[in-house]
Amino acid sequence: MKPTSSSTVISITSVAAAIATGAGPSAAAETETLLKRIRSRDDQVRCEAWQNAGTVGAPAVGPLAALLVDTDIEVARSAKRAMEKIVHRAGRPGAAAEASAVEAELIKLLKHESPVIRRAAVWMLSEIGSDESVEPISALLADAQVREDARCALQRIPGDKSVNALKTAMKAVPEEFTYAIADSLRKRGQNVPDYPTKKLAPTLSTQVKAAPAPNR
Amino acid sequence: MKQKSSRPISRRGFIQTSAAALGGFTLLPSGVLAQAGRPGANDRLIVAHIGVGGMGNVHLDNMLQFQREGKVRIAAVCDVDESRLRDAVKTAGAEVEPYRDYRYILQRKDIDAVLIATPDHWHGVQTVHACESGKHVYVEKPSSVTIEEGNAMIASARANQVSVQVGAQGRTGKGAWYTCRAIRNGIVGRVRRVDCWHYANPVDDNPVADCEPPGTFDWDMWLGPLPWRPYNPRYCPGVFRWFLESGGGQIRDRGAHQFSTILWCMNADQQTSFTVEAKGTSPLKGLWDCPVDMEVVYEFRNPDWTLVWGQPGNKVGKTEFGQTFIGDNGRLILEWEGAYRGAEPDAINFKLPQGGQEVYRTAEYEDFNMNHKADWFKSIREGSLRPAVDIEIAHRTATLCILGNISYILGRRLVWDGQNQRVVGDDQANRLLTRPQRYPYVL
Numbered sequence: 001m002k003p004t005s006s007s008t009v010i011s012i013t014s015v016a017a018a019i020a021t022g023a024g025p026s027a028a029a030e031t032e033t034l035l036k037r038i039r040s041r042d043d044q045v046r047c048e049a050w051q052n053a054g055t056v057g058a059p060a061v062g063p064l065a066a067l068l069v070d071t072d073i074e075v076a077r078s079a080k081r082a083m084e085k086i087v088h089r090a091g092r093p094g095a096a097a098e099a100s101a102v103e104a105e106l107i108k109l110l111k112h113e114s115p116v117i118r119r120a121a122v123w124m125l126s127e128i129g130s131d132e133s134v135e136p137i138s139a140l141l142a143d144a145q146v147r148e149d150a151r152c153a154l155q156r157i158p159g160d161k162s163v164n165a166l167k168t169a170m171k172a173v174p175e176e177f178t179y180a181i182a183d184s185l186r187k188r189g190q191n192v193p194d195y196p197t198k199k200l201a202p203t204l205s206t207q208v209k210a211a212p213a214p215n216r
Numbered sequence: 217m218k219q220k221s222s223r224p225i226s227r228r229g230f231i232q233t234s235a236a237a238l239g240g241f242t243l244l245p246s247g248v249l250a251q252a253g254r255p256g257a258n259d260r261l262i263v264a265h266i267g268v269g270g271m272g273n274v275h276l277d278n279m280l281q282f283q284r285e286g287k288v289r290i291a292a293v294c295d296v297d298e299s300r301l302r303d304a305v306k307t308a309g310a311e312v313e314p315y316r317d318y319r320y321i322l323q324r325k326d327i328d329a330v331l332i333a334t335p336d337h338w339h340g341v342q343t344v345h346a347c348e349s350g351k352h353v354y355v356e357k358p359s360s361v362t363i364e365e366g367n368a369m370i371a372s373a374r375a376n377q378v379s380v381q382v383g384a385q386g387r388t389g390k391g392a393w394y395t396c397r398a399i400r401n402g403i404v405g406r407v408r409r410v411d412c413w414h415y416a417n418p419v420d421d422n423p424v425a426d427c428e429p430p431g432t433f434d435w436d437m438w439l440g441p442l443p444w445r446p447y448n449p450r451y452c453p454g455v456f457r458w459f460l461e462s463g464g465g466q467i468r469d470r471g472a473h474q475f476s477t478i479l480w481c482m483n484a485d486q487q488t489s490f491t492v493e494a495k496g497t498s499p500l501k502g503l504w505d506c507p508v509d510m511e512v513v514y515e516f517r518n519p520d521w522t523l524v525w526g527q528p529g530n531k532v533g534k535t536e537f538g539q540t541f542i543g544d545n546g547r548l549i550l551e552w553e554g555a556y557r558g559a560e561p562d563a564i565n566f567k568l569p570q571g572g573q574e575v576y577r578t579a580e581y582e583d584f585n586m587n588h589k590a591d592w593f594k595s596i597r598e599g600s601l602r603p604a605v606d607i608e609i610a611h612r613t614a615t616l617c618i619l620g621n622i623s624y625i626l627g628r629r630l631v632w633d634g635q636n637q638r639v640v641g642d643d644q645a646n647r648l649l650t651r652p653q654r655y656p657y658v659l
Contacts, residue, residue, distance in 0.1 A: 043500040051498055054627070073425055074501050081498075081505070088626045091644030123443065127647050149443055152652035158643075180655035187652070187659075199656045200345055202319035204437060208301045213310045 031060045038067060038078045046078045053082035054089030057098060061086060061105035065117050080120060091128040099128045110136045115145040122146060126153035131161045138165040141173055141181075148180065155184040163188050261328045261352075261593065264292035266318045266342060268304035269453050271356055271383070272333035276307055278585055279331065287593065291327050294318045297453070298432040316434060318342060322349035329596070332356060333383075335452065337462040338440050340365025343380060343607070344659050347372035354592050357384040357472035358617055359610040361464060363637060363649035366611035366618075368659045373607050381592035381603035382610035385555035386477035388588045392554025393577040395541075398566040399481040400573050404543030409522045410478050413529035414537040416509055417458055417465045420450055420502025441653035450503040458504035460621055461651075465506030467525055468617040470537055473553035476605060476613040478523065478539060481550075484516065485612055488634025491515045492616075494624035496527075512620040525620060555584040578604060622648050 034056050037049035053060065060082070067079035089095070090102040106129075109121035122140065125133045134157060140150035151169075154162045166188070169181050182195035265276055272295075282288040290308050294315040295301040305314050315321055321330060322345055329352035332342050340360040346353045347369070359382045360366040373380040386392040399407060426446035429435035435447045442461060457463030479485055492514050496507025512525040532540055538551040551557035558564070568574060578591035588604070595603040615634070622645055623630050631640040639645040653659065 047498060047500045073423060077501075077503070085627075088644070092626070092628060093642050119443070126652070127644050148654055152443070152654070155652040156647055156650060158647075183655055183658055184652070197656070197658075199341075199658050200319055200322060200349065201656070202315075202317040202323065204317035204434065206298060206301060206314055206316035208298055208305055208314040208316075210313050211305055211308075211310045 027056070027059045030056050031063055034060055034082065035063055035067070038064070038082055039070075039072075039075055043074070046074065050078045050082035050085060052085075054085040056082075057086055057090065058101035058105045061102060062108065065109050065112065065121065068117050068120055069114050083120065083124060087124045087127055100130070100132075103128055103130060103133060107133055107136050110140060115143075118143070119146045119149050122149045122153045126156040129153065129157045131159055133157060134159075134161045134165050138169065141169045141177075147173070147177060151177075151180055151184055155187055163190065166190075260286065261288045261596070262291050262326055263288050263329045263331060264294065264321045264324075264327050265290070265304065265308075266294045266321065266330050266332045266346075267334035267338075267356075268293050268295045269297065269300045270333060272304075272331075273307075274585055275331045275333055275354070275589075276304060278583075278589055280308070281586065282589070282593075292321050292324070294321055296434040296437040316437065319345070322346060322351065328352060329354070335438070335456040335462050336361050336464065336468070337442050337456070338657075340369055341441050341653065341657055341659055343369045344372045347376045347378050347380065350376055350378065352378045352592070352596050353380045354589060355380065355382055357382050357476075357610065357614075358464065358468045359472070359607060359614045361462065361468070361618065362651050363615060363618060364651075365659060366607075366614050367637060369607045370611055373601075377601060379592060379595045379601040379603055380607040381588070381595070382472075382605045382607060383588065384473050384476040384553065384605050384610065384613065385584045385588040386473055386553035387480050387604040387609075388578050388591045389477075389553065389555025389584045390577075390579075391550065391552075391557055391559040392477045392480065393575060394559035394563040394566070395477075395548065395550045395554055396481045397568065397573070397575045398559075398563040399541055399543075399548060400483055400575065401566070401568055402543075403546075403562065403566050404541055404548050405545030406519075407482060407521060407541050407543045409524070409542040410482070410539055411524045411530055411542065412471075412474050412478075412526055412537070412539045413531040413533065414466050414470055414474075414525070414527045416527060417499075417506040418504070419499040419508060420458070420504045423502045424449055439654070440657040441651075443654060448503055455504070458506050460505050460625065463506070464617060464621050465510070466527055466537075467510060467512065467620050468614070470553075471525060471617040471620070472610075472613055473555075474537065474539055475523075475616045476610065477550065477553045479609075479613060481541065482521065484521075485609060487516050487518075488612060488615075489517070489632055490616075490634070491629060491631050492619045492623045493629040494620050496624050507624060510620075510624065512623065514616060514620075523616075555588075618649075 034049055034053055037045050040046050064079045064083045068076050070076045086102055090098040106121045106125050109117050112118055137150050137153050141147050154166055166181055166185050170178055173181060179195045179198055182192040185192050263279055265272060268276060279288055279290050283290055290312050292313045292315060293304040293308050296316060301314050321327060330346050332355040336358055339355050343353050343355050426448045429447040457469055494512040496510035499508055510527040514523040533549050533551045535551045541548045549560055578594055580590040581587040592603045595601055619630060619632055626645060630645055633640050
């Protein structure tokens with residue numbers, strides 16, 4: 001069957017991704033098969049594909065991410081679930097090399113033009129990201145569309161480097177965002193005397209009125 | 217050490233200390249505070265409702281009954297859905313103040329206690345905020361969606377000396393009580409295994425695209441602590457239950473009931489460490505990501521016993537869900553959580569052996585929802601601040617539910633160290649014990 005133009009693009013991307021991650025031709029074939037199944041219109045095929053995506057690993061991360069903005073919502077969902085399976089498998093104990101490979105692919109996505117893809121990558125990195133992820137995630141603190149997700153990820157990634165990144169951000173981010181950064185630092189055990197929490201300050205009013213008291 | 221006498225006493229504190237000194241509301245001389253036979257305005261708890269859909273309506277009905285009995289006064293209702301809020305105002309009656317933002321309620325010094333019946337991803341944050349504002353809390357189960365939230369809830373309840381009751385009614389329910397005293401006193405011998413059965417999680421067979429939220433609904437506030445995403449009708453109302461980030465499926469909903477009762481019957485609240493291994497069948501499509509079927513096996517040590525969450529599991533009872541206690545000398549079934557449904561005749565007719573262990577249960581109302589709240593009031597007026605399903609008890613239950621889901625998500629067995637509140641040797645699993653929250657909806 002003659003491939004459609006979109007699947008040709010995916011195919012090239014799969015091979016390129018496999019080469020970029022140091023994987024061989026079999027990884028490219030696996031990725032290609034996975035992507036084809038993720039794009040299937042058959043619910044059963046798509047579901048089985050994402051459930052078994054974990055072992056395909058790093059080479060599939062980039063090509064799957066491209067499907068997160070697919071116009072078919074079920075394809076987009078399946079692609080995201082496939083990526084999550086890869087991240088969850090890579091994060092298992094004793095699989096540091098696998099985790100690093102997946103992390104490297106996710107870091108590349110932080111510069112993607114789509115905020116949907118940047119946001120998904122940030123949250124996945126919050127689960128397996130190491131010090132390597134801290135600087136590229138910190139760069140997103142200047143990105144109004146995903147800065148809150150980036151802050152959350154830095155709060156979650158253990159180690160001094162993420163704490164230091166948050167401290168640096170205190171001086172660099174817009175004033176209104178500083179309160180959120182301060183909260184993250186407190187959650188990480190830091191003493192932040194300025195920028196007290198706004199969590200208890202109400203902001204939203206209702207149009208609903210109380211029922212009047214009956215005439216006495 | 218804090219000098220209690222140097223602190224100005226609050227109205228709530230006065231209620232607590234004076235009622236305790238006099239032996240509780242019902243023993244107060246009626247002439248002191250009120251008309252004969254009824255407590256006066258000064259010893260009523262002033263309550264507010266945060267979330268007035270679903271179970272929130274049950275709580276509102278219960279509080280209206282308590283209000284008629286002179287035990288509470290409803291001061292405020294809150295919801296992010298204006299149409300629900302409008303309905304609640306009609307139900308609650310005159311001069312009950314409506315709010316969209318629960319933090320206005322927390323600012324009111326006249327309000328003693330709040331009842332929280334919001335989606336599960338809000339329970340932790342709102343409970344902590346209420347405790348920090350000095351309010352007693354009745355919060356729906358499951359108590360939390362992360363381990364971090366549960367620990368923060370305990371810490372804030374203790375630091376602010378308030379009572380936090382979680383709405384898993386089994387431990388004040390009659391059916392669970394009969395079963396608990398029978399199990400603890402050997403009706404089936406030593407119990408080595410408890411099997412739960414429960415029907416499946418539903419599947420979103422008709423997925424729809426993201427769209428604009430209804431005009432009367434504050435989507436951003438509904439999301440609250442969750443990462444922002446576009447509105448989709450499959451998130452709410454009620455159906456938040458079927459996505460893992462919020463409701464966590466049947467295991468975190470009904471599991472919060474069943475596990476609470478089981479730990480009580482097994483006298484296992486102190487067995488906080490265990491292993492957990494989950495497997496499940498994912499839905500084929502749709503937004504909801506909770507597994508349709510699920511089996512989760514928990515292994516406890518010293519004493520050794522196994523807890524199995526079966527979805528559907530081995531349904532040996534007559535109703536939708538329940539559990540079987542399997543002992544050396546037989547089996548005992550308990551339908552539901554032992555509040556909505558009664559106990560088996562064998563448990564009801566069980567005679568406590570000489571020297572046997574009696575089990576306490578608050579028994580003020582036949583209605584199990586009313587009785588569970590009466591137990592909460594009791595902990596406030598007597599000053600113990602430890603209701604039957606105190607937040608610490610509820611957190612232990614929620615821990616089972618949460619870790620069951622994490623094991624399913626990660627696809628691997630986890631070893632839980634309850635003492636240190638950590639998964640042993642699994643960095644990724646430990647990261648999932650928290651979920652950083654969207655500011656300012658933070659713990």
